[in-house]
Amino acid sequence: MTVIGTGYLGATHAACMAELGHEVLGVDVDEKKIESLAKGEVPFFEPGLPEVLQRTSEVGRLRFSTSFEDAAAFANVHFLGVGTPQQKGSYAADLRYVRAAIESLVPLLEGEHIIFGKSTVPVGTAEEMQRLADSLVKPGSSVEIAWNPEFLREGFAVRDTITPDRIVVGVRPGASQAEAVAREVYATPLEGGTPFLVTDLATAELVKVAANAFLATKISFINAVSEVCEAAGADVTLLADAIGYDDRIGRKFLGAGLGFGGGCLPKDIRAFMARAGELGANEALTFLREVDAINMRRREHMVQLAKKAAGGSLIGKSVTVLGCAFKPNSDDVRDSPALNVAGQLSLQGAQTTVYDPQAMDNARAIFPTLNYAASAKEALQGADLVVLATEWREFVDLDPAEVAKLVRNAVIIDGRNVLDAKAWMDAGWTYKALGRSL
Numbered sequence: 001m002t003v004i005g006t007g008y009l010g011a012t013h014a015a016c017m018a019e020l021g022h023e024v025l026g027v028d029v030d031e032k033k034i035e036s037l038a039k040g041e042v043p044f045f046e047p048g049l050p051e052v053l054q055r056t057s058e059v060g061r062l063r064f065s066t067s068f069e070d071a072a073a074f075a076n077v078h079f080l081g082v083g084t085p086q087q088k089g090s091y092a093a094d095l096r097y098v099r100a101a102i103e104s105l106v107p108l109l110e111g112e113h114i115i116f117g118k119s120t121v122p123v124g125t126a127e128e129m130q131r132l133a134d135s136l137v138k139p140g141s142s143v144e145i146a147w148n149p150e151f152l153r154e155g156f157a158v159r160d161t162i163t164p165d166r167i168v169v170g171v172r173p174g175a176s177q178a179e180a181v182a183r184e185v186y187a188t189p190l191e192g193g194t195p196f197l198v199t200d201l202a203t204a205e206l207v208k209v210a211a212n213a214f215l216a217t218k219i220s221f222i223n224a225v226s227e228v229c230e231a232a233g234a235d236v237t238l239l240a241d242a243i244g245y246d247d248r249i250g251r252k253f254l255g256a257g258l259g260f261g262g263g264c265l266p267k268d269i270r271a272f273m274a275r276a277g278e279l280g281a282n283e284a285l286t287f288l289r290e291v292d293a294i295n296m297r298r299r300e301h302m303v304q305l306a307k308k309a310a311g312g313s314l315i316g317k318s319v320t321v322l323g324c325a326f327k328p329n330s331d332d333v334r335d336s337p338a339l340n341v342a343g344q345l346s347l348q349g350a351q352t353t354v355y356d357p358q359a360m361d362n363a364r365a366i367f368p369t370l371n372y373a374a375s376a377k378e379a380l381q382g383a384d385l386v387v388l389a390t391e392w393r394e395f396v397d398l399d400p401a402e403v404a405k406l407v408r409n410a411v412i413i414d415g416r417n418v419l420d421a422k423a424w425m426d427a428g429w430t431y432k433a434l435g436r437s438l
């Protein structure tokens, strides 16, 4: 098989499919990325992926190329994992990369081929891509478009790809090879009991955005409640524990704090709203606007809290921001709440120093004007205020007594509600958090 687009999703999919025993060719238009992957180096941080990449490359099951001619000749099964970012000036998804990949690949194909889309796309895309493929394919050859949405989580991407929670395949009406081929591709997880759902194309596309909309809603729900907790003098973390024991609710994704970000949730809920509007179901998803607004308000609120904690003004204050990845175990800073807050603190006059175990290079590329320290210890030196913005284990495990020796003022804002508040206060810290009055 080939995997077209070798970013976070595609590189992981390619390596994990090779791990499952398949012969895989990863294809991307980014020469640097392909060069790096071909050398056995993963150009981003994903725990466990370098080992899988190296192992499968060494035995010759995984190769990389920038050539669509190679892709067309290599396999009859293709996975599409190119980016679908938010369009500039609109909420809708930008499908230019999906289209470009089809336009590059399909005219070169000979015989019968199947393309499984994995990118997250607006409902209706697969059908549109089938029409596009039909218009481009050589006479006598054929291409079937199916959709196989991806649910991997960055930080757990290898595990999620090799042993997924569920596999969803959307197939076209009428003659289709997609289910049979997918059963062969995913034989190993299917033998292991992974639920396998075959749907129509529209349902498969919607499953992915609906899942992300639900997760985003759950996070914004607790963050909205967190605002009320703050106003009422209650504690949102205890509240989340208490409601989380109800297994209809569940404690996961009820971590009140700085909110969600990354390359998926924000753009996916916006694209979902935009597409619902195009389909005439405008009112159905207006609540997602509120979900988005609650989420964005967290960042603003954090900056206000920091300002207050710094005595009313950030000008000239040394603020250390721990973390800039959008979540721990990732180097992804796309729409990262942590980096956004660091940037805002800096724009409001704070001397902002950032440290993240993995995301520094990506952050520096976006926000070159922040100070970047080589370690947490270096970042904390002389701080007037510390903001925990990404809940890396390294930060959760910090010893408050040791950290107190490094800073100028022992004031911390726990933006993720993950520190042991009592331990920090016992060590002499002024401890502040979103949604709690301590």
Ligand SMILES: NC(=O)c1ccc[n+]([C@@H]2O[C@H](COP(=O)([O-])OP(=O)(O)OC[C@H]3O[C@@H](n4cnc5c(N)ncnc54)[C@H](O)[C@@H]3O)[C@@H](O)[C@H]2O)c1
Binding pocket: 004, 005, 006, 007, 008, 009, 010, 027, 028, 029, 030, 033, 081, 082, 083, 084, 097, 100, 101, 104, 118, 119, 120, 121, 150, 151, 152, 153, 154, 263, 264
């Ligand atoms: N990152 C995740 O955790 C995740 C999880 C589930 C779904 N998704 C979805 O997967 C898709 C990809 O996300 P990502 O995070 O991997 O993005 P990414 O930006 O890391 O990777 C996209 C890759 O596609 C390549 N590309 C662009 N145009 C191309 C073309 N015409 N031919 C070949 N390659 C091309 C880019 O060079 C890039 O390497 C998106 O739709 C995203 O919503 C991502």
